[in-house]
Amino acid sequence: MNDLILTTYDWVPEPPRGYVRDLRVRWALEEAGLAYRVETTPFEGRGAAHFEHQPFGQVPWLSDGDLSIFETGAILLHLAERSATLMPTGASGRSETISWIFGALNSVELASLPWALFMFAGDDEQSAGRAQFDPFLKARLSHLEKTFKDRDWLTAEMFTAADILMADVLRLVDRFDGLSDFPACRAYLARAVARPAFEKALADQLAHFAQADTERA
Amino acid sequence: MNDLILTTYDWVPEPPRGYVRDLRVRWALEEAGLAYRVETTPFEGRGAAHFEHQPFGQVPWLSDGDLSIFETGAILLHLAERSATLMPTGASGRSETISWIFGALNSVELASLPWALFMFAGDDEQSAGRAQFDPFLKARLSHLEKTFKDRDWLTAEMFTAADILMADVLRLVDRFDGLSDFPACRAYLARAVARPAFEKALADQLAHFAQADTERA
Structure with a gap:
């Protein structure tokens, strides 16, 4: 099984916290009980490496081995094909x-x-x-x-x-x-x-951005 | 192989003609060379039977055997899983x-x-x-x-x-x-x-609604 890597911003201002779209992916991963780790891309100054993974300069994207998947709909469908907790198999x-x-x-x-x-x-x-x-x-x-x-x-x-x-x-x-x-x-x-999977995903996103504040301070 | 049945409106006014979303499905079916037939649902007065297939009261939907699929994204993904002309297999x-x-x-x-x-x-x-x-x-x-x-x-x-x-x-x-x-x-x-598949799909949609005018006249 490949490592799953979720990439989101390194920091965002207060208003979108709790609503950044990596939440959808965190939630699905928690529902499915799939292990993953989080990597970051700069919120300020989006470079070529960002656009290579996400052509609209947004987040998140998900790496699964050789695959780099963008758009939360595509990512959730990919995870649903890996886990019967997210989609019926019939x-x-x-x-x-x-x-x-x-x-x-x-x-x-x-x-x-x-x-x-x-x-x-x-x-x-x-x-x-x-x-x-x-x-x-x-x-x-x-x-x-x-x-x-x-x-x-x-x-x-x-x-x-x-x-x-x-x-x-x-x-x-x-x-x-x-x-x-x-x-x-x-x-x-x-x-x-x-x-519980939503509560965990939301808490993790908020903690991620709070940690970023600490590192900036 | 099941019969594919595309359902669209029986008639629409002039402005949306050429842009009704059944066009996307017609185009995909033509690209894939899949046989299909068109059925209609009333544009004026959308009843329970319509909402049973399309919960937002829109068109199109596609029937493939026992499956009834709504949303053009879902329909095109379904067709792409049936035909290598619409999506790479790797x-x-x-x-x-x-x-x-x-x-x-x-x-x-x-x-x-x-x-x-x-x-x-x-x-x-x-x-x-x-x-x-x-x-x-x-x-x-x-x-x-x-x-x-x-x-x-x-x-x-x-x-x-x-x-x-x-x-x-x-x-x-x-x-x-x-x-x-x-x-x-x-x-x-x-x-x-x-x-050519787009040209055929567009001509077919326009002919479908033109025929509806003739039947109303």
């Missing part, structure tokens, strides 16, 4: 999980991230952005809300990698109180973040 | 393709679709939205631009399913003249849409 459950992985990233996050960017922005931009993106996001969440009426997780069978991605997407919506009209989505998120 | 090329599939949908389209929504919108909203999303989209495209300096397609080896998704994402950017500062992206898009 064709139907596997296919359902993969559809929901893309559903989290290309249907929900595609609506929620623009919305969240406007929540960060100034008042004038915020109101224009909300006018455009509130209905877009709410339409997606109202469909998702129905999904959770009769199940705990996205696939009928079990908690999967898709739930890690969807829950992390919804965390950012909840940070700006965007789930108040969607009690089933909010209850789903609460179930997800109560998992 | 571990490295396969992994690179999957990273780029998510890169197209979660890094580029996540920036480009909000931008395009503002281009459709009224003047006031457009200027606020552009102020927010022009820099976001341009940052992503400037990174992508570098990728195409030394290669024709996203993975070094061959044209893949990731190129179908990325090219279709860029088509909508180009529709609003968003590629003028990115000549390598524009040249990439021109190479992609010159492929």
